[in-house]
Amino acid sequence: MQNICAGKDSWPELLGVEGEKAATIIESENPTVKARIVEVGKVVIQDFRCDRVWVWVDKHGVVARVPRTG
Template sequence: METRCLGKNTWPEVLGMDGDEAAKKIEIENENVDAIVVPVGYVVIMDFRCTGVWVWVDKHGIVTRVPKLG
């Protein structure tokens, strides 16, 4: 069964941005998702959801991975 999520699903343009600002941008560009800022190394649930985006940040709060749905 194929899952199709609504709206934009990846945000390479926020790589290197402040995590909180990136999360705001993501939620504006896809109102169907909640962007959650997470420090690199934290353990998160790995199930796929169309409503969540992990925004991985370093110790300075800078986005280190391209955020995407899931």
């Protein structure tokens, strides 16, 4: 799939990192996005946005899915 968003769009290296720290890293590496922390299993809006990154965390607040724009 072609990257249609500006800047970095995926952070696989953040799996297992504390969610707040991951959000800070994401926003520093791509200042065009806002990282939103959400617990796995919660319902989120499904529209695609280049300015948003869902940071999926487990019950301990640790990143459980690869954060990516959308």
